[in-house]
Every structure is written in C-alpha cells, then in structure tokens.
Amino acid sequence: MFFSFELHYIFWCLLGLALFLSVVWVVWYNHRSMKLLKFIKYNERTRRYLYPEDLPSVSIVVFANDDEKWLNKFLPSLMRQKYPSPFEVIVVDDASVDGTKDLIGEMMVYFDHLRVVTVPDQTRSLSRKKLAVMLGIKASQHDVILTTNANCQIHSELWLMAMMRNFGPGIDIVLGFSHFSHDNDKGLGKSYRTFDEMTVAMQWLLSAIDGKPYRGTSDSLAYRKEVFFNNKGFSKSLEMKWGDDDIFVSEIANSKNTRLELLPASYVTAHFDDLPHAFSILKSRRIFTSKHVKFKSQFITQGLMSLLYYLRVAAIVVAITFNYTNLMVIAAAALILLLTWLPTMLATFRNCYLLRLPLLLFSTPVMILLRPIINSCYWIKGLFTRKNNYTTIL
Secondary structure (H helix, E strand, C coil): CECCCCCCHHHHHHHHHHHHHHHHHHHHHHHHHHHHHHHHHHHHHHCCCCCHHHCCCEEEEEEECCCHHHHHHHHHHHHCCCCCCCEEEEEEECCCCCCHHHHHHHHHHHCCCEEEEECCCCCCCCCHHHHHHHHHHHHCCCCEEEEEECCEEECCCCHHHHHHCCCCCCCCEEECCEEECCCCCCHHHHHHHHHHHHHHHHHHHHHHHCCCCCCCCCCCEEEEHHHHHHCCCCHHHCCECCCCCHHHHHHHCCCCCEEECCCHHHCEEECCCCHHHHHHHHHHHHHHHHHHCCCCHHHHHHHHHHHHHHHHHHHHHHHHHCCCCEHHHHHHHHHHHHHHHHHHHHHHHHHHHHCCCCCCCCCHHHHHHHHHHHHHHHHHHHHHCHHHHECCCC
16 A cells, blocks of 8 residues: 555546536435425524414315224324314325224214315225315315325414415415334335435435425325315316326416425424335335426426436545555545545435434445435336326226
C-alpha cells in the first residue's frame, strides 16, 4: 500500500464525477426533505381554515371486508370524534363472512349516527372496492365524503375536524396521510418496507405541495359528493379493480381545488395481520395504477436521481478497482461516500420522523441501492400478471 497523488487523468475524472454527482444527490435529497419540513412546520400559520361553527356536515364511508377484529378496535374512535357539525359513519360491508354484521348491529344500539350498507355477494365483473364506496356515497346524507378502511386506526379525536377544516370556498378535495403499522414487522424487510413507504409518500406529498396532486389514500381521503357525481364516479376507470383513490384523485384534483392535510392529528395508521404480504400486493397495485395518473414528473425525477446515484457508485468502484493499493484513492472515495451518506441518512431520519414512520438511519444507503432493483422485479412481475388488475368484463 502507498499514498500518491499521481493518478491517470481518467481516475481523477472518475473521482471528480463521483464528487459532482454526490453533491447533486445531496442537494436534491435534502431540498425535498426541507420542503416537507417547511410545509408541516409553517403551513398552519399561513393557511386560512374554517371556524368550528362553519365546518360542513360529513359522511364517513368505511370499507370493510371480514374486518370484525379491526372494527371492534377502531370503529369506536370514529364514532367519538369531537366534531361540532353533524356527521355519520357508514360501514360498507363487502359481503363479510365473519362476525362483521353482528358487531355493527351491536354498535348501532349505542351509536345512532352509525349506519351499514351491504355489497351484494352476487356482484361480479366489477371492482368490489369501487362499488362499495359508490354504494356508501349514495347512501350518505351529507355533502362531504370522507373515506377510510376498517383496518385504519384513528389516533386523535380531532381527525375529522383536521380534515374538514380545509373545506373553504373553492376546495373540493382534501388529501390525508396514512402509513402502515410496523409493530409486528421485523428484520431487513422492515427497513426496506419503511424506506419504500417513505419514498412513495415523499413523491405524492411533495407533488401535492407543488400544486400537482395526482393521488391520495383511501385510508383518509375527503371530497365533496357533488364532485364525485359530476365526475360520474369511477366510470372512467371502471374496467380496473383499483384506483378508487389515486386514479380518481388524478381525475378530479388540481392546484386550486385540492388541499393536503399533514397535521399530526390527521394521520392514520393502517394495520395488517401479515404486513409483508399486504405490502407486496399493495405495491403491485400502485405500480399498475401509477401508469394512469396525470402527473409523472416525480417518478421521472426519482428514476433519474437513482440512475445518477448508481453512476456515482460505479465511478467510485472503478477508481478503487484500478487503484486499490493507493491509499489516497481509497481515502478520497471514503470521503465522498461519507459526505453523501451522512446528510442523506439525516434527511431520511427526518422524513421518517415527520411522517411517523419507524426511524431509519444506517440502513439508508443500502435501501437506496436496493429499491430500484426491487421495483424492477415488481414491474417485470406486473407484465405477467397485468390481467389480474382488470375486472372480468375484459
């Protein structure tokens, strides 16, 4: 081993390229993180919200399919929301075969604003989820619809108020935020699922902040009933099983009629018995529906930056491979990696903290390398399972 600055100019160029790409990556990655922080920290002070006495009446539509356990845990928190205006909770039972019907019947004795709608089991050749939401909306009595799912935990009695305070003049859609419960998630897979969840959230949240809303989450999504019917419901994507949130939001949302709500009291947690399995299914669906949303700049930018990240790593690897005995090259490469990884890990940690996700730090560099590869595997798999995303009409 030796230490020398005498290198072929090609290797100086490779190290210089790696340094330049590292700076580009760090600036981009931290800029996005700071934009989210600024929105959450200062948005409260700059926006105008409705006063409590002006809040609209609302119908909460809850999708349930064999969710007796989750309804028993989480439905009472919905019923006990502190809300000054009238509201109702409509549980749409998608032909459950467990004790969902009996549980709702028992709860209706104690809550007079709880109602139930049943999706016929004989219904085929349609998206069950879209049909359920549509039936819930048609049965609703109020002008604003707020959708969620039976497996969603509402953490605050002010959730409903936080979402509805945004419905001032001209606002038709309010996007809430939901994240997975990782309580029973373990190992390296937990880190990947957390990182992927954080990355996807950053994409659509920042796009909404920039005035280009293209998706929401059915766990916490509100819109005016009039907008739903003016759009003819889900008719434009009726042949697809999914898209009741992202494709639908992409159809009706714009910079003027949409608001993003990120008050911590508005956050929702989605629970699954088998998160790895649920995550895989939901990710496959999201990759499929992403092709049908109107704003794709976040996907393109993310892909480009991932490519630059790989180029940076490749430049460092090549420089070290041909100069592995030169301590100067190794030290320069280590310094470049450190200057990249440290701010990137801190930004990821901050993002996870802001979004109430499990905190990531040291696994971040590995996750950044792994995610594009795993996404490619999902994309290839999707080519062979494409028909599963359509109703049996096709």
